[in-house]
Amino acid sequence: MSSRQMILDAVRRNRPELRPLPELPTGAVLSEDAVERFAAIIREVGGEAVIASDASAAIQERYPDAQRVLSMVDGDAFPGGSLEGIDLVVLRGALGVVENGAIWVDEASMGHRALPFVTMHLVLVLRAADLVADMHGAYAALRLERDTPGFGVFISGPSKTADIERALVIGAQGPRSLLVVILP
């Protein structure tokens, strides 16, 4: 008998009586100060947040010395070339979660799946209208069960580690900084 069949048979034999699947919450209502709270929590998780209608100006101001910059905000395809030595990647976020500063980015807006991780610095551009209060609201809005991208990720802050004596170090193996530009 295959291992697959053995495992499934053993599980079927040993599983408990049917327990009900609970209904899920639909998510909290967005508060009036949602944008400010979202910006505050992004700072708490080690990122930076600005509210600006001109994203390019905000990015230029924060990263004036960035040499190799890849911007995918207009739906550009990955232009090719090495994935190493990228200073700055600018991506459009589809949705932001106020409770934890997480921003959903799916494959289609990345150009290449590795871009949000290989870059030295990451910028996510997000419309204030695309905020939800919590993760329940996020999944309700994204409807990933119907519209399932091959890859998508919630990003909350830059890469970080606390593996040496619990000391927080921003910039582990991934980006060393994250700037979120919130378009009003």
Next chain:
Amino acid sequence: MSISTHPEAAEAFARDEERTAWHDQALWFVRAKRDQVTRAIPEWEALRTLASGIKGHTLSRLDEYLEEFERHAVANGVVVHWAADAEEHNRIILGILRGRGATRLVKSKSMLTEECHLNPYLEANGITVVDSDLGERIVQLNNEAPSHIVMPAIHKRKAEVGALFAEHFGTSPDEDDPGRLADAARGPLREALFGAEVALTGVNFAIAETGGIVICTNEGNADLGIHLAPVHIASMGIEKLIPRVADLGVFLRLLARSATGQPITAYSSHIVAPRTPGQLHLVIVDNGRSEHLGRPEFREALACIRCGACLNTCPVYRRSGGHSYGSTIPGPIGAILSPGIDLAKHASLPFASTLCGSCGDVCPVKIDIPQQLYRWRQIVGRAGLLPAKKRVAMRLLGDALGSQRWYERGGRVARLLLRMVPSWLVRRTAWGRERELPVAPKESFREWYQRSRSE
């Protein structure tokens, strides 16, 4: 057969008082952070109940969800493998590596591969393994196992990491700044990730309705590996299933807050299909889990989402260190999972607890860990695996507490002994080392009560 018991191994750890005190405080700090962030969520308790309900339901129909998950994963272009045990898991992974002609594997954090002892198996077969999570890399370079399921190198002081990195990454032997040490590891780790042929990750959640998996990380190493290497292998235990994508709303709110006090991990990666061009292999592992599902008193432990909150809060874990458990998963959750794998080897673990109940209070999926610890104690006792001293003491106590006559006599003897036994003798016992004996009362409560009432 000589197996080091938890008390023996814990004694060795606790001999270094400075380290023990630091370890205790470092973990208590994480517990305090967890409290702070969970109190900011008014519906926290409702979330725990929901999570427990979703996991309970999934386990009650796990076979059906596994089949649904597999069907969708295959339709998404994923290659699904099934492994009955650790040995088969390791063989499958070696087979994938050999099929590609790969000689190196880059791994991100996975407790399952620790459980299967994958690294030594691959190394014995000529494969170089690079653990790319910083904490995992530290313990790998030091030839150790992780001592914590979320913070693998929490038992290591920064000076020790500095000495290790001086040897391997050429930093100054005096360097002990965590920021500069992490930075020194960043270069070599990124180099390994950029050159990876095959990248292996664990799985936090597997979603039946889409066939996708979710991996929660902070360092970015898992995503660097899987989006750069042509082949991604993900190893998961059968208990990682959840029915719906939207269930993640509950679990992602609970996981990082319980684990590290973060509102969510830096990356919550949802992988559904392999990248093009590229391959995604999923290895679904049983290794004793289906058998555990058949133990009604203990099956609830399969709901564990590996946050480590029960480790951080446990007064015994904090003062004895993860290695003292001698099991892949240490701490309270390890103490209720491991006896199911090998009762004789792990017989001392259910006793590595004060039964204070704190682990159950912080568990995000409401596993009644203290109750299970208590039940495992009965099973260890019935199996005749208690140490002789404890067995005799328990029998005597049982007799004394079970009969009024013996209880009264026992009390008289105890009061007498309290006056007679010298304190140096008491200090020679494990119990008496840190304790002063009370002053013996002249009479028992019963005697006092009867005397006072008649007066």
